Amino acid sequence: MEPERSLLTEELKAAIGSRTEPRTFVIDRQIARRLAEALDEDADAITRGEYAPAFYVAAFETEMAPAALPGLFQGGVLAGDEWDLLRPLRWNEQITGSGSVADIYERFGGRNGQTLYMRYEWAFVDSAGEPVARASRIMARWSAAPNEEAP
Amino acid sequence: MTEPKRFFDDFQEGERLPPLEKRPELLQVVKWSGATWTFVPIFYDRDLARSLGLPDSVIPGPMKLAFLALLLQRWAGPDALIRSLRATYRRPDTPRQPIVCHGIVTRAAIENGHGLLDVEVWAENHRGERTVAGAATVEVSLRDSASTTGR
Numbered sequence: 001m002e003p004e005r006s007l008l009t010e011e012l013k014a015a016i017g018s019r020t021e022p023r024t025f026v027i028d029r030q031i032a033r034r035l036a037e038a039l040d041e042d043a044d045a046i047t048r049g050e051y052a053p054a055f056y057v058a059a060f061e062t063e064m065a066p067a068a069l070p071g072l073f074q075g076g077v078l079a080g081d082e083w084d085l086l087r088p089l090r091w092n093e094q095i096t097g098s099g100s101v102a103d104i105y106e107r108f109g110g111r112n113g114q115t116l117y118m119r120y121e122w123a124f125v126d127s128a129g130e131p132v133a134r135a136s137r138i139m140a141r142w143s144a145a146p147n148e149e150a151p
Numbered sequence: 152m153t154e155p156k157r158f159f160d161d162f163q164e165g166e167r168l169p170p171l172e173k174r175p176e177l178l179q180v181v182k183w184s185g186a187t188w189t190f191v192p193i194f195y196d197r198d199l200a201r202s203l204g205l206p207d208s209v210i211p212g213p214m215k216l217a218f219l220a221l222l223l224q225r226w227a228g229p230d231a232l233i234r235s236l237r238a239t240y241r242r243p244d245t246p247r248q249p250i251v252c253h254g255i256v257t258r259a260a261i262e263n264g265h266g267l268l269d270v271e272v273w274a275e276n277h278r279g280e281r282t283v284a285g286a287a288t289v290e291v292s293l294r295d296s297a298s299t300t301g302r
Contacts, residue, residue: 034186038179039217051302054224054233055217059187078212082237088302138239 007116012104015118022098027052027089031059051088060097060124060135076141079117084134095132097124102136115142157228158294159259159266168254168270171222175210177246183214207245215240215250215283219272222252223287227268231291232300234267238285244276251275254287265300266293 029047035055036043046053089095099122106116117140124133177195184190193200193209200208216238223233244250251274258269267290274283290300 031186034182035217038175038183038186038214039221040173040175040179041221049229054220054236057220058213058217078240080237080239081213081216082235083216084235085233088232088300 006106007114008104008106012116015101016104017100019098019100022096024094024096025060027056027091027093027095028059029091032056035059047091051090054085056089057083057085057133057135060095060122060133076116076118076139078137079140080138082136086132086134089132094127095124096127097122099123113142115140117141154228156230157291159261159268159291160294162227162256162259162268162291164256164259166256168222168226168256168272171218171225171252173218173250173252174248175214175246175250177208180208180210180214180246183211187211187213205243205245209243209245210250212238212240212283215244215274216285218250218252218274219254219283219285219287222254222272223270223289226254227289227291230300230302231289232302234288234290236272236285236287238272238283240283242276242280242282244274244282249277250282257286261293264293266291 032047032052033043035058036046036053039055099120101118102121103119104116105119106114108114117138119136119138121136122134123131124135126132180194184194189211191211193203193205194211195208197208200206216236219238220233220236223236224231227233252272253275254270254272256268257271258267260267260269267288270287270289272283272285272287273281276282292300
């Protein structure tokens with residue numbers, strides 16, 4: 001059996017630690033209404049209170065895309081997500097997120113064979129610079145159908 | 152009818168959360184894509200998804216994470232704060248098929264004056280296969296205490 005060759009190229013290794021420019025956005029009721037409708041939930045009830053629902057963090061996704069995915073990960077699939085909320089998010093507050101490629105690694109011998117993973121991390125602060133949330137996302141790249149669990 | 156508020160000592164290790172079933176239509180996925188402004192073709196292009204070996208277009212992972220957040224919030228109550236939620240996407244889910252979200256309390260502890268519940272969460276497809284697996288920590292209020300979740 002031919003030994004598997006590492007796919008961790010110098011380009012990929014160099015991407016570890018790369019950062020994207022901070023992005024600022026507002027916790028918006030209208031976005032929450034649209035998310036609620038997509039989830040088949042009561043949009044009025046969801047947006048009635050003082051705080052955004054926990055699933056609002058999904059809306060950060062727009063702000064989370066890495067500025068430039070290393071070549072092999074264009075066409076990769078999402079393998080996992082992690083969220084930490086340090087406090088509830090208030091409507092109309094301004095949040096700034098900054099992200100970086102935390103790690104790129106590979107695994108041999110999984111169900112879909114050799115797989116590359118990229119872990120991307122974000123930190124979010126409020127307008128006072130206080131941390132409000134953290135997130136990380138694992139992208140995977142393999143040749144077979146996306147049927148693999150992230151480690 | 153409004154459910155009475157539950158406090159930390161109302162929850163127990165081993166408690167199973169009432170399951171939450173969703174059956175998202177393709178239109179909901181399109182709404183989700185619009186609300187999060189993420190347009191990944193396999194989320195709405197059935198032909199493309201099938202050409203890649205998938206059974207149909209697929210439900211976005213973060214949308215399934217949002218279902219798990221709803222499961223937790225409904226169970227713990229509107230005042231509870233979902234402090235963390237992490238999941239790996241193990242298998243694709245497809246439109247018009249049931250996604251049933253489950254959870255079980257694995258640990259209940261008071262830490263630094265906060266009532267914390269660790270919960271194993273997962274989603275199953277119509278074949279009973281786990282398509283998402285993860286864990287969450289939920290903060291709930293302590294009875295007879297000034298402690299609140301901040302909500």
